[in-house]
Amino acid sequence: MGEIKKTVTLMDIEFINISRYSLLKKIVYPAIEENKKCFIVTANPEVVIETRDDPDFKAIVQSADYVVADGIGVVNASKFKGTPLKERVTGVDIMYDLLQYANDYKKRVFFLGASELVNKDVVKIVERDFPGVVIAGRRDGYFNRFDEEVSKLVLDSNPDIVFVALGAKRQEGWIYHNIESFDKGIFIGVGGSFDVLSGHIKRAPEIWIKFQLEWLYRLLKEPNRLKRDMKVLEFMLLHTPGIKWIMKKLGFSKTKSRSSRDGIR
Ligand code: UDP
Numbered sequence: 001m002g003e004i005k006k007t008v009t010l011m012d013i014e015f016i017n018i019s020r021y022s023l024l025k026k027i028v029y030p031a032i033e034e035n036k037k038c039f040i041v042t043a044n045p046e047v048v049i050e051t052r053d054d055p056d057f058k059a060i061v062q063s064a065d066y067v068v069a070d071g072i073g074v075v076n077a078s079k080f081k082g083t084p085l086k087e088r089v090t091g092v093d094i095m096y097d098l099l100q101y102a103n104d105y106k107k108r109v110f111f112l113g114a115s116e117l118v119n120k121d122v123v124k125i126v127e128r129d130f131p132g133v134v135i136a137g138r139r140d141g142y143f144n145r146f147d148e149e150v151s152k153l154v155l156d157s158n159p160d161i162v163f164v165a166l167g168a169k170r171q172e173g174w175i176y177h178n179i180e181s182f183d184k185g186i187f188i189g190v191g192g193s194f195d196v197l198s199g200h201i202k203r204a205p206e207i208w209i210k211f212q213l214e215w216l217y218r219l220l221k222e223p224n225r226l227k228r229d230m231k232v233l234e235f236m237l238l239h240t241p242g243i244k245w246i247m248k249k250l251g252f253s254k255t256k257s258r259s260s261r262d263g264i265r
Contacts, residue, residue, distance in 0.1 A: 008083045010074065010239070011048050012058065016066045020089045023068065024097050028186060032107060032160050035184040039064045039175055042091035042189065044071030045235030046228055047168050057169055060176040068094075072212045073232060077239030091190040092203065098161055098186070103132035110154050112174075113141035113165030114194035121198035141166045151178050161186045165194040 007014045016023065031038045041047070041064040051058035061067060068089040069075050078085040102109050111122055119140045126133050136157035143150050154162060155178075162185055164171040171189030179187055195201040204217035219229050237243045 008078045008081070008085050010077055010081070011052055013043060013048055013051055013061060013067055015043070015069050015074065015078070015085060017085050018068075018089075019086050020068075020093055020097070023066070023089060024094070024101070027066070028094075028098070029101060032101070032105075032186060037179060037182060037184055038066070038186050039179055040094070040186065040188040041067045041172055042070035042089065042094065042191070043067050043074065044168075044232070045073040045077075046071075046231045048074065049231040049235050050169060054169075057172070060172050063176060064172070071232075072214070073236050073239075076212075077235070080239055080241050091188065092193040092196055094188060095163060095190050095193050095197065098163075098188075099126060099130045099133060102134070102161060103130035106132050106134055107160040108134045108136035108158060110136045110157050110159040110162045111138040111165075111194065112150070112154060112162060113139075113171065113190075114192075114198075115142070116140040118194050118198045118200050121200065122194045125198060136160075141170075145170070145174065145177075151181065154178070155181055159185050161188075163188060163190050163193070165190045165192070167191060 006017055008017050009015070018026075028038065028040075041061050043051075043061065047061070047070075051061050069078070069085050070088065070090050072088055075085045075088050099109070101107065109126070111119060111126075113119065114122070119138055123135055123138050127135065136159040137153060139150055139153055162175075164174055164187065166174060166189070168189065168191055171191070175187045175189060179185075192201060196203050201221070204214040208214055208217045215229060215232055219225050
């Protein structure tokens with residue numbers, strides 16, 4: 001096993017090398033108490049591959065205060081590189097911890113994203129399970145990305161924490177374009193976590209997670225993810241010793257540059 005570093009860089013993305021516990025205790029909770037602003041990206045292999053393919057998205061991810069490794073593929077890649085990341089830090093787990101913290105310290109939380117039904121159910125469940133959380137506001141995720149009413153709704157709610165569940169890319173784009181207007185707040189893209197928290201989608205059972213097969217579980221449940229999972233596979237192949245060399249020899253290695261996809265910037 002290689003040297004332990006404070007950050008680990010994979011495909012130009014700098015991951016903070018910290019456990020979830022330390023990230024929250026040493027960085028995120030103090031930031032909330034000091035009314036600071038903080039942009040956290042939870043990046044899985046698919047996100048990393050997207051940053052390679054989309055320079056605008058790459059700049060957004062690189063602008064974050066912290067990028068955490070939300071995927072066992074990223075952690076494994078760091079090990080193969082000889083600069084191991086401590087652990088996988090998922091958006092859904094951070095969300096649960098932040099909800100517990102907001103519950104204990106009566107913090108204001110805004111829930112932005114997912115369908116109207118899921119968004120409503122998330123708030124219901126939070127009200128039931130985390131009664132100390134102050135619901136600053138909520139809004140479903142189906143709006144024009146430049147909708148100023150949505151930005152104003154979030155801003156006027158004076159949140160301590162903003163969970164943005166618009167799916168990868170879209171959510172980071174929203175945060176990037178809006179964070180300047182805020183004086184404080186933790187902004188984190190949490191992908192499909194509202195679907196999980198509200199019970200509309202089940203997270204993979206522990207055994208699948210243990211055997212690093214959460215991606216396969218999701219693929220079986222949502223076969224339309226296949227195209228996205230090809231990116232995960234590509235990331236794995238690129239970071240498995242020997243395979244990268246073979247792919248290069250076979251002419252599969254690519255350095256793409258294409259403009260930002262619609263819906264992001
Ligand atoms: N979503 C949204 N607005 C959109 C597109 C998607 O709010 O315009 C929501 C969608 O309802 C789901 C989440 O974003 O709750 C995307 O989840 P996904 O599993 O795709 O997240 P990822 O895998 O990108 O983290």
